[in-house]
Amino acid sequence: MEPDESHAMSAVPASEKKWFFIAYLFCICAIGIGAALILPRVMDGDAVGYAHAIQVYQGTIQLHIPPGLTENTLDVVAAHRILTTFLGIEAVRIFSEIFGSLIGGWMIWNTLLFFGVSIVFYRLLERFFQSAKVAFVGGLFLAGNYSVVAQGLALFMDMGGWFFYLLSIYWLYRYIESERYRDVFFAALAIAIGGFFKENSFVAFIPIGLVLLYENYRTPFRYLKRVVPLGLLVVVPMAILHIGVYLKYGYVYTYWIRLAGTFVYPSIIVEYIKSFGSLLNFLVPVALAGAIIFLRGGYPIDAKRKIFLGGVVLSTIPAVMWPAITQRVLFLVVPWVIILAGFCIKRYERYWYAFLPILAVYILAAFTMDSFILDFVNLPI
Numbered sequence: 001m002e003p004d005e006s007h008a009m010s011a012v013p014a015s016e017k018k019w020f021f022i023a024y025l026f027c028i029c030a031i032g033i034g035a036a037l038i039l040p041r042v043m044d045g046d047a048v049g050y051a052h053a054i055q056v057y058q059g060t061i062q063l064h065i066p067p068g069l070t071e072n073t074l075d076v077v078a079a080h081r082i083l084t085t086f087l088g089i090e091a092v093r094i095f096s097e098i099f100g101s102l103i104g105g106w107m108i109w110n111t112l113l114f115f116g117v118s119i120v121f122y123r124l125l126e127r128f129f130q131s132a133k134v135a136f137v138g139g140l141f142l143a144g145n146y147s148v149v150a151q152g153l154a155l156f157m158d159m160g161g162w163f164f165y166l167l168s169i170y171w172l173y174r175y176i177e178s179e180r181y182r183d184v185f186f187a188a189l190a191i192a193i194g195g196f197f198k199e200n201s202f203v204a205f206i207p208i209g210l211v212l213l214y215e216n217y218r219t220p221f222r223y224l225k226r227v228v229p230l231g232l233l234v235v236v237p238m239a240i241l242h243i244g245v246y247l248k249y250g251y252v253y254t255y256w257i258r259l260a261g262t263f264v265y266p267s268i269i270v271e272y273i274k275s276f277g278s279l280l281n282f283l284v285p286v287a288l289a290g291a292i293i294f295l296r297g298g299y300p301i302d303a304k305r306k307i308f309l310g311g312v313v314l315s316t317i318p319a320v321m322w323p324a325i326t327q328r329v330l331f332l333v334v335p336w337v338i339i340l341a342g343f344c345i346k347r348y349e350r351y352w353y354a355f356l357p358i359l360a361v362y363i364l365a366a367f368t369m370d371s372f373i374l375d376f377v378n379l380p381i
Contacts, residue, residue, distance in 0.1 A: 047155035049077035144363035164194020207311025290344035
């Protein structure tokens with residue numbers, strides 16, 4: 001084990017790591033069970049298009065795409081889902097056949113991904129801050145987020161993209177600790193696989209490129225030698241899928257970009273306030289305090305870790321700029337906001353339990369957001 005990695009892992013006492021992780025597993029189980037029992041799971045909206053694509057996989061229907069993609073028919077939506085969630089649809093199909101229910105199998109699959117997302121992010125925070133307490137509090141800010149419990153655990157495919165995005169970020173941080181090329185290879189591999197579950201995992205390549213550029217900016221040839229194979233690992237499989245979908249259905253991703261550009265909102269500013277407000281709510285003051293502590297050097301990190309954090313922030317710009325404003329797309333902002341909050345939690349980790357009331361209200365808001373809060377804020381103005 002490399003010295004830096006050894007230091008990162010040994011900084012957290014073994015007993016503390018064990019009990020906080022057990023407590024964390026108990027809490028995320030409670031969140032997952034609560035979401036399954038309390039929140040409705042209805043086959044409407046985007047779920048219809050995914051279900052239509054599943055029927056294509058089962059061979060029960062055939063797609064008929066209008067020439068020139070002039071209409072946004074259900075078949076066109078299904079073709080897009082096949083293009084962007086190729087393996088996600090297959091996973092839901094398999095689980096639905098195993099458990100004899102499309103909705104049941106879908107929820108079980110998303111619940112498994114929920115545990116994966118929560119545990120990977122916990123481990124990332126534990127390594128970054130060398131603190132099980134920060135990992136516990138910060139991890140619950142992610143697991144109890146509104147978009148996770150109300151949308152990630154619903155009949156959508158976003159959880160797959162989030163899992164592989166965070167898995168890539170985790171392996172990139174492992175690379176920063178170890179400087180082993182295999183770790184950054186695993187980070188790129190997570191993106192390559194994740195692209196078949198949801199296209200938003202691709203943005204995780206931004207921090208990879210920036211970290212490698214920081215290490216090799218004086219030797220451009222070495223930079224290209226390290227980054228190009230990783231880029232090909234991500235791009236080539238996805239290019240094959242895009243070509244295959246075009247040849248079979250005549251569908252291309254640019255149609256969806258044009259369609260998203262047709263969304264018109266009475267006020268874009270109000271829409272962003274609603275979306276970010278529901279996503280972040282009580283996390284905001286903790287994150288702002290953490291940002292101040294970070295900028296003042298309250299928990300100093302080296303230059304490479306700053307590049308890593310900056311790359312994670314930059315990787316969410318495509319989501320923020322996407323024409324269709326929705327919490328599921330904007331969710332990629334949440335992990336780095338929680339990391340900023342982690343600087344505050346780390347500063348006061350001796351009193352980590354003081355953050356629990358904030359967490360409780362935050363999670364309660366996530367469970368009641370759709371039934372009460374958003375009904376209020378979405379009133380005509």
